[in-house]
Amino acid sequence: MKRLEGKTAIITGGAGGIGAATGQLFCEEGARVALVDLAESPLAEVAQRIRGAVPGAQVLEIAADVGTEAAAAAIVKEVLAKFGALHVLVNLAGIRSYEPLAEAKAETWQKILAVNLLSYAYLAREALPALRACGKGSIINVSSTHAVNPRVGMGQYDVTKAGILSMTRTLAFEEAPNKVRVNAVCPGLTLTPFHMKRLGRTEQDLLTEDVGHNLQRRWADPREVAFPILWLASDEASFCTASTLMVDGGTRV
Ligand SMILES: NC(=O)c1ccc[n+]([C@@H]2O[C@H](COP(=O)([O-])OP(=O)(O)OC[C@H]3O[C@@H](n4cnc5c(N)ncnc54)[C@H](O)[C@@H]3O)[C@@H](O)[C@H]2O)c1
Structure with a gap:
């Protein structure tokens, strides 16, 4: 039995x-997956890659x-129309800004x-009726190590x-009677195309970089973040709610 069958x-x-790494891993583990993003063509590219890697995805x-x-509301409606049920919400979309607070x-x-x-709050609100109805819904909110490690x-x-992190804990308390678990994952430096473009460096170059601020002294592969998300989504994490899982190689900044 696959973990998200x-x-x-x-x-x-x-x-x-x-x-994309999470979407592929979820498909490998038997889930039906709705990928949401801003534009059609990168979504189509990722979906095609997943279908190539996971036959029948x-x-x-x-x-x-x-x-x-x-x-x-529109996203949840489309997913329910296509798949008929909803068990897991992974809130992961994020943008960065580089303005000092001053x-x-x-x-x-x-x-x-x-x-x-x-977006995390609205998606959760709209998904909750279906997540409650399935009897063991799971929300995973992707935060960052920098929620707790200032810089x-x-x-x-x-x-x-x-x-x-605060929203995750409150929602976990509110939804416990409805059997919806709510947890957060805090990734550290993860090697994604965003960073390669931002830094103007190659994947190989960044993979060999000595990262001083985490104990493993390296970047994470996106799948190393996707696996903890998978675990929290699965029934293996049935006693885990209101938690914050640090996936940051032991970041200390
Ligand atoms: N990569 C890291 O080092 C790292 C570290 C800590 C936390 N995170 C968090 O993990 C998540 C994913 O990071 P990533 O590195 O894969 O980044 P990414 O930029 O590759 O992915 C974020 C995705 O969100 C999408 N998005 C942005 N605004 C959107 C909107 N308004 N509507 C729909 N989609 C939108 C982007 O188009 C993009 O595809 C983010 O929340 C990020 O803050 C990443």
Whole structure:
């Protein structure tokens, strides 16, 4: 029996590095997966890659801007129409901003709060009726090691990631009677195309880099973050709720 056999999952940010790795792993473990991201073509590329790697994979691509409240209900409706049930919500879409707090603009605050925090809240709210109905729903909110490890220069992002941890715990308390588990995963530095582009460096170059601020002194592969998400989504994590799982190689900054 595969670990997500018979389950349906929504993964926001599904065309990104960690989202695509999570989507593929979920399909390998028998889930039907709805990948949500901004644009159609990167979604199609990821879905095609997954179907190539996992014969028979059931992938639904949904192009939507999760930073708008209306998107959440539309996404859940489309998934239920296609798959008939929903068991797992992985809130993972995220954007970054690099304004020091002393210079942070209102426009940037609003955008990053909408995508990184409010989309998690709206998707959870709209998904809850179906997650409750399935009898053992699971929400995994992807935060960051920088929710708890402060640093200079990404304050807005870090605030949203800290807010995700608080939202996760409260929602876990509120939904425990409904048998919906809610947990957070805090990745550390994970080697995704986003970082390669941002730093203008190759994967090989970054893989051999000595990363000083984590105990393993390296970048994570996206699958190393996808596996803990998979575990929290599965029934193996049935006694795990309101928790924060650090997946950061022991980051100390
Ligand atoms: N990669 C890392 O080092 C790292 C570390 C800690 C936390 N994280 C978190 O993990 C998650 C995934 O990170 P990643 O490195 O794969 O990033 P990524 O940029 O590759 O993926 C994020 C995805 O979210 C999508 N997205 C952004 N805004 C959206 C919107 N409004 N509507 C729908 N989709 C939208 C992007 O298009 C992108 O595909 C993010 O929440 C990020 O904050 C990543």
